[in-house]
Amino acid sequence: MSDNASVTITRQSGYQFLVDFGEALPHLLADEPAPLGQGAGPAPDHMLLAAVANCLSASLLFALQKFKQDPGALTATATPEMGRNENKRLRIQRIHVQLELGKTAAELEHLDRVLAQFEEFCTVSMSVRQGIAIDLQVRDGAGAVLKG
Template identity: 80%
Template sequence: MSENASVTITRQSGYQFLVDFGHDLVPLLADEPAPLGEGTGPAPDHMLLAAVANCLSASLLFALQKFKQDPGTLVATATPVMGRNADKRLRIEAINVKLALGQPAAALEHLDRVLDQFEAFCTVSMSVREGIAINVQVQDGAGVVIKG
């Protein structure tokens, strides 16, 4: 991950937002599901799940490749555990991630060492797991900071 990574999100219409990753990457249209939005793109919770699953997949691949091992197909499925906080607001309480290797375990050397260390390589899941401070600033249309 680039230390200077950032995204710019611009409202298109309704709850549709264009996510611009910069660096000549293809933008992504995000949208909330009905009844708020039209469901024409992934919602923010989808993107969080994708970020965690992708980072864990890449970390597992990295750990395997340190030992010159090829997992074959690698499939990750991330599923949220939903709940409500004390104010009855919907929250993701946990994320269950299933990683499926394309090779049988017996075909992969040093798999025990790989499995002991790969999660520590994942910037996203380790950050989410520890909790992230989010500092919010709000500006009005004239650029005046009205919060933060």
């Protein structure tokens, strides 16, 4: 992650906001689902889930590549567990993340070391975990649970 990363968000209309990541990246339209918004783009909770899943995926890939391993396809699914706080406000209480490698565990060397360390490389999930629990599961290409 860039030390000077920033985004600018500007209201367009209703609950639609234009997210500007800077000159080098395309803008993104964010919107709340109906009935508040029109669902014309991802909502803030979608972007949080995407950030956690993307960071964990990139961290797993980085850890594998340290050992010159290629996972093949890599898929991440992040699902929130919603609930109400003591003031009855809706909150994301937990995020469930499943990472799935394209190859089997037998095809990847040093997988035990990779699985033991890769989460520590993820700036986003380690930061989010300070306020929201994250349950992580890693499966190989055959569906075997490797972690979690």
